[in-house]
Amino acid sequence: MNNRRDWLKKVSLGAVGLGFCHFETFANTPSEKYIFPDLEQSPILLRSNENPYGPSPLAREAMQKSINNSNRYGWNLSGELISLIAKKNNVSDRNILLGAGSTEILDLVLQYTALQKGNFVLAETTFDYWTFPSKKLGLKKITVPLTADKKHDLSAMFKAIDADTKMVYICNPNNPTGTICDRDQLVSFIKEASKKAIVFVDEAYLDFTKEESLSNLVIENKNLIVTKTFSKMYGLAGARIGYAVAASSTIDELSALKSAPNLSVSLVSIAAAIASLKDEKFIKEVHSLNENVKKYTIEQLTKLNLTCIPSHSNFVYFSLDNYKKDFFKQLENHNIQGTKIYEENGKWTRITIGTMKEMQQFIEAIK
Ligand SMILES: Cc1ncc(COP(=O)(O)O)c(C=O)c1O
Structure with a gap:
């Protein structure tokens, strides 16, 4: 019975994904107005530098x-x-x-x-x-x-x-x-x-x-x-x-x-x-959302005493040298997908800039 309910839920959320409902109905904060509810239930994907807001409404x-x-x-x-x-x-x-x-x-x-x-x-x-x-x-x-x-x-x-x-x-x-x-x-x-x-x-x-x-x-x-x-x-x-x-x-x-x-x-x-x-409007919005959320992420990582490289992209490269816990275990425990250590010397890793809510969850997870 439960399975059937889950299945029905998935189908109806899928219908949202296909655009049978107007997705902005689900808007809560301005930065999240592009996000479908079913995507929010997934693991937090901060691994592949994807755009958490897209495709653009016109593209859909x-x-x-x-x-x-x-x-x-x-x-x-x-x-x-x-x-x-x-x-x-x-x-x-x-x-x-x-x-x-x-x-x-x-x-x-x-x-x-x-x-x-x-x-x-x-x-x-x-x-x-x-x-x-x-x-x-x-x-x-x-x-x-x-x-x-x-x-x-x-x-x-x-x-x-x-x-x-x-x-x-x-x-x-x-x-x-x-x-x-x-x-x-x-x-x-x-x-x-x-x-x-x-x-x-x-x-x-x-x-x-x-x-x-x-x-x-x-x-x-x-x-x-x-x-x-x-x-x-x-x-x-x-x-x-x-x-x-x-x-x-x-x-x-x-x-x-x-x-x-x-x-x-x-x-x-x-x-x-x-x-x-x-869809210039969408591109402008994504650009400015990325800048704001990136600024927040770098500020928070710096507060945790983690050195960040200034970023010209939708991800941040930072050192885990000063990090005392098991970073990847912390991510796993909070259902967040990050990447790996790219350089052993300095323990450098990368995190994709998601939505503000996702990055707040990421910062809480590693605190
Ligand atoms: C620097 C760079 N080039 C190219 C790609 C390939 O992207 P795609 O094949 O999705 O266009 C990626 C993907 O992460 C990338 O980071």
Whole structure:
């Protein structure tokens, strides 16, 4: 009987999730108006830098409508999205390649790099899950330590480039540290390094800053590839949509590794991305909510005597060196999912910025 009640409850909450009810009916505080009640009952997910407020209301509506057209391929709609993305990045349609999440683009760049064998250079510590296949593909990985303040050490990375280097990866802002490169220094780095290898800039988190993207530099530089994603600021991690911006000849080279370029993203996800790009109100709100909740989180962690790195993203990197309890056990006991220790020296870990309520629960859990 209980099971049946639970099941009915789940079904009705699922209906809310599908938008059969107006979700703002459940609004309580302004910062929580985007959250469905069923999501609140889940474990608190502070692990994967997802947006706790998204998808945007316009994206949810567009996804529901596009379900009815899912019997058709999304050629026309992907063309519309590519044009919108090109406009946003001040480039032309020929400079864009869509992927099922930016992970697909990361994989593709790795495969493209592997065609020439050799090595690639990246920071230690950075986002590197996508590099797991590199060994199998015959690529050597060269890692360069971060600076003491957890930033990319661009001059050391430049020095690490040798005759066999085919690609250099810069995650900007960097995951998991949240640091950002000085724009002028990065532009100079790209200018010089791209004479020797492909420079691959991952801007998955740049939307959380007020910094300008480097994407329009690709017009004059065929050795620069920039990736972006709808998974973070736009709240579409599960929809799987991201893209590359590069010179048209480079887009052609990457596309040649695929049987059907731009076709790995579903029509529903494309519709969501188009609507998201138009929902400026939602993006503004997420930006400011993230800033406020991040400020609160850093203040509270600092009060607990935990050193935090200033963050240009939707997560915070902090040291557990001064923490006396078992941090991960505390999270587990309170049904909160965090990450891991990224650097043993200093016991550095990362926490995603959730809603204010989630971060208050997180701080209570570790007190
Ligand atoms: C820096 C960075 N790049 C790329 C990705 C991949 O994201 P997605 O495949 O969802 O676009 C992530 C995911 O966490 C990330 O942190």
